Amino acid sequence: MIAWTQTVTAKVLGVGVLALLMTIPLMQVRGLVGERQQLRTDAISQIAQGWGGKQVLGGPVLVVPTLRQVAAEGQATPRWQAGSASMLADALKLDVAMAVTTRSYGIYTAPVFVATVKLGAQFRAQDIAEYRHASDAPWQGGKAELRLPIGDLRGLQEISDLRVNGQPTRFESSADRLGGWPNVVVPIDLDVLGDQPIDVQISLKLAGTEALQMLPLARVTDVTMRAPWSDPSFIGAALPLEHAIDASGFSAHWHLLDLNRSYGQHWTDGDAMTAALQASTFGVQLYQPVDVYQRNVRAGKYGLLFIAMTFVAFFLFEVLKRLRVHPVQYLLVGAALATFYVVLLALSEQIGFGLAYALAAAAVVVLVGGYAMAVLHARRAGLLLGGVLGLIYAMLYGLIAAEQYALLIGALVLLAMVALMMYLTRRIDWYAYVPTSTEPPAAIMGQS
Known part of the structure; x- marks a missing residue:
């Protein structure tokens, strides 16, 4: 058998x-x-260390020191506590032109860019007056700042123009962060400005690797972006209203309202804003279609x-x-x-x-x-x-x-x-x- x-x-x-x-x-x-x-990821990180990583750029945020009374436990007399209040612009417009190349580290390559940015932001006098008096913590307007969040300050190559209400000024470095990102700041004196509107105009060059995203830090945010890259990947919380892609590159236009995001026009330093700000970014990633x-x-x-x-x-x-x-x-x-x-x-x-x-x-x-x-x-x-x-x-x-x-x-x-x-x-x-x-x-x- x-x-x-x-x-x-x-x-x-x-x-x-x-x-x-x-x-x-x-x-x-x-x-x-x-x-x-x-x-490959490590190689891209090495490229980013010398050039600038994935970039995030916001509009200027008006940050004002505050002083509020806080009742201390076991004490009859309340104590004064210092803090800050933040207010966003009424309108923010960014025009971004990206020059794209590739850089190599060993056998690995990554797309890098230099973005020429023209930024304009306007703060309404009515908003300044309203939020100054509506806050439960009185503003201390003499030491206010305009903070501009940038994802990676190593990529900030040039600031060719910076004007506040038509007057030239300059940025200063700061240890403060907004949404987890570092800032450059412009000190301003609200006591001198009073309840005047604030107009900010900025021209800068920002270098980065693979991706550039924006923050909708205004009641109305308009972003126009173009680059000679034929394989863009639009990422983040908002897709462009209009875009055109051909062999020579792409162009895109975003239009966002304050109603499209999960936070309002102003907040105090006690509010948990980091997660909300990071979730609101939008922009483009320079996609490499031949990912072996x-x-x-x-x-x-x-x-x-x-x-x-x-x-x-x-x-x-x-x-x-x-x-x-x-x-x-x-x-x-x-x-x-x-x-x-x-x-x-x-x-x-x-x-x-x-x-x-x-x-x-x-x-x-x-x-x-x-x-x-x-x-x-x-x-x-x-x-x-x-x-x-x-x-x-x-x-x-x-x-x-x-x-x-x-x-x-x-x-x-x-x-x-x-x-x-x-x-x-x-x-x-x-x-x-x-x-x-x-x-x-x-x-x-x-x-x-």
């Missing part, structure tokens, strides 16, 4: 176990991709599926043509297939993903096809398996390229492969003895 371990069913289960074992090198490859991604690591990750997600499909192809030749393939030979084929992802990662960092994919796939197809000729003792079988493997890699590339339809295409391909396997194995006796190379050959696959 033939042992169950020598049946075709047992062979199928053994091949399945071998395919699952191949998840170990695939997981190692995925870890390698993550490691290379981290190296993202594509390597997506290719690796289908690794087990395509190793299993290749093993199935070997198994079908083994059963239908009554050949014999040893488990070690399956493992060697699986190792070659797993090596594809390492070669793809290494080449794509140097020559781009498309060409790297073609070279890595061709190398593995030739390697596995040639090995199949030797293992199956049939040149035609080796060529056919190589062609099948080439078709599999072509389908994988289609899945990687079709970002939005990858799941649909993958599901249809999987369904077609299962249907094909069911058709080819419809007459196999799964209890039969595993074929040997000394037995007479069965009918060819097309006649099974």
